Amino acid sequence: MVSSSVPRWRWQILDSAAGLDPVPPVIAEEPAQDWCNFVVWRPSELPEGCDAVVGTIRREAPPGRVDAVGRSPWSDANPSGYRTEISGGGRRLRLKQFLYDWAFPAADHPCLWGSETRPYEIGEGRVVWLGTDYLGHRAGSARLGRTTVELSVLEGEFTGEEIVALFAALRPAVPEALPRILATPFSELSYWARHPAEMVSVPTGVFRFHRQGREHEGDWIPSGEVTAFLTGQGVPVSAGAFHADSAATFGDGSAVRELDVVYASAAGGELRLTAQRTGGGRLAFPPERDKHPATEELHDLDGRPLHLGHLSAEFGACDAWWQHPDGYDLRLLGSAGTGMGREHFLALVAEIDAGLRLAGHAEVLG
Secondary structure (H helix, E strand, O other), X not given: OXXXXXXXXXXXXXXXXXXXXXXXXXXXHHHHHHHOOOOOEEEOOOOOOXXXXXXXXXXXXXOOOOOOOOOOOOOOOEOOEXXXXXXXXXXXXXXXXXXXXXXXXXXXXXHHOOOOXXXXXXXXXXXXXXXXXXXXXXXXXXXXXXXXXXEEEEEOOOOHHHHHHHHHOXXXXXXXHHHHHHOOOHHHHOHHHHOOOOOOOOOOOOEOOOOOHHHHOOEEOOHHHHHHHHHHHOOOOEEOOEEEEEEEEEEOOOOEEEEEEEEXXXXXXXXXXXXXXXXXXXXXXXXXXXXXXXXXXXXXXXOEEEEEEEEEOOOEEEXXXXXXXXXXXXXXXXXXXXXXXXXXXXXHHHHHHHHOOOOOOOHXXX
């Protein structure tokens, strides 16, 4: 929920891609926060024997391809990111922090996609996932106050207990930035909502749903108009502790096909609702499993089939697909956390479904 009493976050952005640093410069977490559209986290404790911490910044710039170390080779986008290497005693790991904002994070931990993962509580409702990353390294991933924090072991061995402890010891480098970033609508933080940048097809959850190329370029509703817009479309503006802060329509240039709504909680948890006319967009029924280990279940929602996928019955992350009697296909994704497991998520789905008044309202979907 966007708080009207907390000022929204503003950060520094380069004027053009030509201004990007050829090599990301060394910078501590606190001054780096001024360049980031996400909360920068700093470890308050280090693994035993580790005594060196080096952080580097990738600053945000408008889209453009340049020869710069660390920038994405598959897109012309230049979002901000912060990288920390922690080392000592012949061991080394790195933390990578950024706002994963071009799609909903794949099963809530995109760097671990395709590997068996295990969740661990780290306090304040947060969960860290341990697994193997795309480079084959032992790794961990968590979403902390909307920030995606990814850990990869680069040298030596770190136990699971050490990795969990390191995530639990992360604290905001600039404490006052946390409430301001959480009070800023997703559409104002998102690089892809602000720039017409290219992207690659990425997984988003347990069931298959991808956007790629220019398909992700939504027509974002101005922040101050989201509540009125959703009310006019017959879509609920809240569910449980989650309140809508952003919405966008997605189409193929000739007709709007999908509506996305981002719901956020005060603690930084997220829900992402996608709605389309039956058969009128990229949601395909029955949903097809994407390539990630997960549990798939079939539930009953007021006499209709509800397809549910989750990584953990206790913590989520959950992915639900169902159809509404007014003639709409729907999908709800949730971030992981304590209190975000299967039963709570099913209650959120039921609440949203009961609050939908799409017939005669959702004209943006055709």
